[in-house]
Amino acid sequence: MRGISVVILLGAPGVGKGTVAQYLKDKYNAYHFSTGNLLRNEVEKGSDIGNKVEDTLRSGGLVGDEIVNELVKQNIEKVVSDGSVVVLDGYPRTKNQAIVLDDMLSGKLKEVIRVIEIDVDKECLVARLSKRRVCIKCGNTFGPQDGVTICSCGGKLIKRKDDEESVIRNRLKKYEEDTLPVSRYYADRLVNVSGDGSPVDVVRRVDVILHSLGIEKRR
Numbered sequence: 059m060r061g062i063s064v065v066i067l068l069g070a071p072g073v074g075k076g077t078v079a080q081y082l083k084d085k086y087n088a089y090h091f092s093t094g095n096l097l098r099n100e101v102e103k104g105s106d107i108g109n110k111v112e113d114t115l116r117s118g119g120l121v122g123d124e125i126v127n128e129l130v131k132q133n134i135e136k137v138v139s140d141g142s143v144v145v146l147d148g149y150p151r152t153k154n155q156a157i158v159l160d161d162m163l164s165g166k167l168k169e170v171i172r173v174i175e176i177d178v179d180k181e182c183l184v185a186r187l188s189k190r191r192v193c194i195k196c197g198n199t200f201g202p203q204d205g206v207t208i209c210s211c212g213g214k215l216i217k218r219k220d221d222e223e224s225v226i227r228n229r230l231k232k233y234e235e236d237t238l239p240v241s242r243y244y245a246d247r248l249v250n251v252s253g254d255g256s257p258v259d260v261v262r263r264v265d266v267i268l269h270s271l272g273i274e275k276r277r
């Protein structure tokens with residue numbers, strides 16, 4: 059049994075977690091597991107969960123741990139199998155979620171959990187997020203530097219409702235309040251990486267780290 063590798067991407071909204079996750083998905087055949095995308099899908103479907111979380115998503119606050127943990131439990135089973143690399147993007151976001159995740163993974167398969175925290179200056183993030191566009195179909199994100207008006211999957215690019223400046227500032231504040239304890243929780247498994255520069259620069263740094271940690275292409 060090879061076990062599974064779980065790579066947790068931490069970092070404030072806009073540091074480039076989605077871009078890095080997309081890259082890891084392609085290069086390492088990893089599963090990109092984004093709670094933001096899962097929650098937005100629920101809203102789009104108009105499910106019970108979607109109706110419950112819609113207002114929170116629009117305001118930039120955090121959805122309750124119980125709902126998010128349950129959604130992750132339901133979906134992670136589908137991607138966790140022997141030999142897989144799973145990239146968690148946007149989860150865990152609170153210490154409670156981190157504890158629940160450890161519990162979900164423990165005893166199932168021998169797992170290796172690595173945590174990469176991407177750091178970017180706050181004002182740069184506000185500027186970046188205001189210009190960000192997301193594919194309505196696959197959830198890929200694009201900045202002005204990509205020069206893309208339509209996604210390669212054919213999906214239309216839109217500005218997310220929570221990428222308005224006031225909402226962005228609220229999300230950053232929430233991030234500081236709720237997610238910093240998560241970094242502390244993972245202190246012994248955490249590596250910091252600078253998120254400055256282009257997405258290519260950032261993924262190159264992440265690549266070097268994963269290589270040094272012995273995480274390799276699977277499946």
Ligand code: AMP
Pocket residue numbers: 071093094095097114115118119120121122126147148149150151152155220229
């Ligand atoms: P994201 O796409 O990761 O920026 O997430 C978009 C929004 O979904 C966040 O602003 C939260 O409202 C909600 N969300 C995503 N992941 C979580 C999580 N792990 N815990 C609570 N709320 C979340």
